[in-house]
Amino acid sequence: MRDIKVMAGNVAAVEMMRVEMLTGNVAAAWAARLADVDYIPAYPITPQTEIIETLAKWIGEGVMKAKLVQLESEHSMLTAAGTASLTGARVFTATSSQGLFYGFEMLYNISGWRAPLVLVNVSRGVAAPVTLEPDHNDVLAARDSGFLQFHAETCQDVLDLILLAYRVSEDRRVRLPSIVNMDGFYLSFTREPVNLPSQETVKDFLPPYTPTLPFRASRPVVKGASVLGGHIYTYFKHNIHESMRRAVEVFDEAARRYAELTGRLHKPVEGFCLEDAEYVLVMSNSFTTMGKRAVLKLRERGVPAGLVKIVMYRPFPSTQLVELLKNRRAVAVLDQNISLGMGGIIYQEVAGALYHQRNRPEILMSVIGGLGGKYISPEEFEYIFNALQHPEGREPNTPLFLFRKDELESVKKALGLAGLGGEMG
Amino acid sequence: MLKIRFHGRGGQGVKTSSRILGRAAFLDGFIAQDSPIYGAERRGAPVVSFTRISSTPITERGFIFDPDIVIVMDETLLNDWLARPLEGIKKGGAVFVNALSEFPPPEGHDDKLFITYDLTGRALEILGKPIISSPAAAAAAKITGLITKSSILEATAEELAELDLKDELVEKNIQLAAEVYDAISTPVINTQESGSITSEVSPLDYEPVSYEEVIHLDIVNLGNSALRRTGNWRIFKPIVDPQKCTGCLVCVVYCPDSCITLDENNKAVIDYDNCKGCMICLRECPLRAIYSVREVRVYA
Ligand code: SF4
Ligand code: SF4
Numbered sequence: 001m002r003d004i005k006v007m008a009g010n011v012a013a014v015e016m017m018r019v020e021m022l023t024g025n026v027a028a029a030w031a032a033r034l035a036d037v038d039y040i041p042a043y044p045i046t047p048q049t050e051i052i053e054t055l056a057k058w059i060g061e062g063v064m065k066a067k068l069v070q071l072e073s074e075h076s077m078l079t080a081a082g083t084a085s086l087t088g089a090r091v092f093t094a095t096s097s098q099g100l101f102y103g104f105e106m107l108y109n110i111s112g113w114r115a116p117l118v119l120v121n122v123s124r125g126v127a128a129p130v131t132l133e134p135d136h137n138d139v140l141a142a143r144d145s146g147f148l149q150f151h152a153e154t155c156q157d158v159l160d161l162i163l164l165a166y167r168v169s170e171d172r173r174v175r176l177p178s179i180v181n182m183d184g185f186y187l188s189f190t191r192e193p194v195n196l197p198s199q200e201t202v203k204d205f206l207p208p209y210t211p212t213l214p215f216r217a218s219r220p221v222v223k224g225a226s227v228l229g230g231h232i233y234t235y236f237k238h239n240i241h242e243s244m245r246r247a248v249e250v251f252d253e254a255a256r257r258y259a260e261l262t263g264r265l266h267k268p269v270e271g272f273c274l275e276d277a278e279y280v281l282v283m284s285n286s287f288t289t290m291g292k293r294a295v296l297k298l299r300e301r302g303v304p305a306g307l308v309k310i311v312m313y314r315p316f317p318s319t320q321l322v323e324l325l326k327n328r329r330a331v332a333v334l335d336q337n338i339s340l341g342m343g344g345i346i347y348q349e350v351a352g353a354l355y356h357q358r359n360r361p362e363i364l365m366s367v368i369g370g371l372g373g374k375y376i377s378p379e380e381f382e383y384i385f386n387a388l389q390h391p392e393g394r395e396p397n398t399p400l401f402l403f404r405k406d407e408l409e410s411v412k413k414a415l416g417l418a419g420l421g422g423e424m425g
Numbered sequence: 426m427l428k429i430r431f432h433g434r435g436g437q438g439v440k441t442s443s444r445i446l447g448r449a450a451f452l453d454g455f456i457a458q459d460s461p462i463y464g465a466e467r468r469g470a471p472v473v474s475f476t477r478i479s480s481t482p483i484t485e486r487g488f489i490f491d492p493d494i495v496i497v498m499d500e501t502l503l504n505d506w507l508a509r510p511l512e513g514i515k516k517g518g519a520v521f522v523n524a525l526s527e528f529p530p531p532e533g534h535d536d537k538l539f540i541t542y543d544l545t546g547r548a549l550e551i552l553g554k555p556i557i558s559s560p561a562a563a564a565a566a567k568i569t570g571l572i573t574k575s576s577i578l579e580a581t582a583e584e585l586a587e588l589d590l591k592d593e594l595v596e597k598n599i600q601l602a603a604e605v606y607d608a609i610s611t612p613v614i615n616t617q618e619s620g621s622i623t624s625e626v627s628p629l630d631y632e633p634v635s636y637e638e639v640i641h642l643d644i645v646n647l648g649n650s651a652l653r654r655t656g657n658w659r660i661f662k663p664i665v666d667p668q669k670c671t672g673c674l675v676c677v678v679y680c681p682d683s684c685i686t687l688d689e690n691n692k693a694v695i696d697y698d699n700c701k702g703c704m705i706c707l708r709e710c711p712l713r714a715i716y717s718v719r720e721v722r723v724y725a
Binding site: 112113114172173174175176212213220221222223224225226227228234235236238239240242243245 | 629640641644645647
């Protein structure tokens with residue numbers, strides 16, 4: 001939850017901001033423009049294309065100075081992004097789902113090279129079956145790659161988190177790339193009011209990027225050399241892990257400065273209605289808005305419900321998360337993803353974080369919902385909280401798969417149309 | 426358990442050697458394990474492979490740090506600081522060196538037994554190629570004192586057949602392996618299982634959060650690849666006949682290591698510090714102006 005009250009007293013110090021109706025995609029483009037990026041390698045994929053179209057338009061009009069190049073694939077796009085970043089250019093790029101996977105091997109290279117670029121992923125369920133709507137299997141597949149990850153709930157978050165990501169990524173204590181994630185459709189194509197900080201504010205917030213040992217024609221340097229024999233490899237992986245860990249502090253530092261300038265304070269994990277909350281739902285990204293509404297409704301009825309939103313997914317903010325979840329009666333983790341054959345990905349990580357906490361919640365329930373952008377209705381959110389209050393008889397290691405009767409009817413109809421049993425089969 | 430480590434160069438048959446020995450041990454009823462390790466695959470680059478032979482289940486894998494027997498398939502490797510073939514050999518162990526002539530144990534290694542035999546010379550005579558997988562395996566087999574002649578010959582036949590070698594060439598390899606097996610006598614290997622082979626455990630610490638900068642995986646030492654002289658990779662040495670060379674530059678273009686230039690008389694000159702002996706120049710020279718001789722540099 002945005003800590004608006006804390007900042008209210010400071011309102012005079014906060015500049016008057018321009019508010020515009022922006023889609024998540026255009027908010028992302030604005031962030032790149034305000035961050036004064038130098039280079040944008042691109043490759044089109046729905047639902048991300050609007051970001052690049054917007055940037056291309058601005059560059060064409062001459063209101064933005066960056067160089068935008070369309071490559072022949074996401075693999076080339078990410079390669080160009082990483083290498084350009086090593087020359088000292090501030091690099092922005094964006095992709096989605098299959099596109100991210102097509103360039104996937106480069107993610108590990110970019111982090112290993114310590115190229116602090118920002119990549120926006122517009123989440124989209126991964127084929128097959130083909131969909132354009134969001135879930136997080138795409139972005140979570142990159143969780144081990146050495147990219148920091150920030151997940152946006154609103155179009156405003158998209159803009160803010162990209163600016164924060166540049167500052168944290170480029171910080172000499174971190175020097176790692178970032179992924180900022182937004183949900184396809186629910187944010188990418190959804191317009192809502194977004195505060196646009198001024199160019200001066202962003203300049204103040206974001207110091208210029210000064211690369212370490214950049215590529216220069218006159219001064220050769222090998223980046224990411226081969227290191228046969230596992231000990232050198234281990235040493236560098238440990239060093240990346242260590243820089244990741246440090247990123248939590250660096251993020252907090254940056255977020256405090258950002259709040260001073262804009263009045264919006266971001267945290268790695270945010271609590272909503274947590275005072276005296278006994279039943280807590282952990283989730284992330286755009287559906288959190290709907291989760292919060294469900295919590296408020298339950299509160300009206302006297303149910304001590306609360307919500308925790310994970311904003312920073314890598315590094316994983318275990319300490320902060322445990323702080324918010326300890327002493328609760330029952331916690332549900334809503335995963336908008338599925339590790340097939342295992343269950344919810346974030347559920348496993350929350351469970352791991354809580355394991356050593358003595359007063360951890362007795363019930364930790366796994367819920368899968370919103371796959372391929374499947375809507376989660378108020379009734380489904382309520383169902384989760386009901387299950388938390390009455391966990392009897394529920395197999396703890398089996399996730400609750402949200403689904404509705406009308407959806408089942410619709411599936412049957414579709415199967416029929418496909419010629420597989422059902423009404424027309 | 427007996428641990429045998431093979432050191433050679435890409436193209437000599439190092440991996441096949443360890444496999445022939447592994448299979449022979451298997452045929453003789455032992456429990457065996459064989460494996461190679463190599464970096465970027467390049468002809469001439471140092472390669473290592475391993476064979477473990479035991480009468481009880483083998484509970485180790487990977488690199489052999491403390492071999493009982495080392496087979497050095499190219500004597501020029503003895504002073505290669507990256508390959509370090511003599512490192513870690515147990516006291517009382519044996520070292521076989523493929524060399525033209527015998528030499529005394531190098532400094533610090535007089536507690537080991539050195540055995541030499543000119544495998545490359547014999548391979549050139551019998552096979553017409555400097556590939557010594559089968560004679561090196563036969564030498565190792567005999568030195569172990571565990572492997573029968575019939576098994577090493579059968580293993581040679583089976584392994585080489587798997588590589589699609591022509592029957593005639595397999596036959597010649599068997600002949601060569603038999604010769605080497607008979608020529609070498611089994612030494613007394615008197616090694617003890619060494620306890621610890623690495624230094625103490627020291628897990629990586631986490632730096633305090635105030636730690637200022639990250640450690641970059643960069644190489645900034647300019648031109649340090651020039652320090653890696655590849656001249657000692659050669660098994661054969663290309664020699665330009667100035668009488669025939671017309672200075673056409675073909676070899677200059679083809680040399681993958683850029684070590685040929687033309688001198689003031691327009692004749693090709695080879696930089697032997699870096700020529701790795703791949704013989705591409707010899708094959709490409711349109712005037713057949715390049716010939717080869719066997720590289721002989723006895724370990725000093
Ligand atoms: S290819 Fe032959 S003839 Fe031509 S320069 Fe080289 S050695 Fe001389
Ligand atoms: S092409 Fe000739 S000179 Fe060049 S590395 Fe090979 S053998 Fe040596």
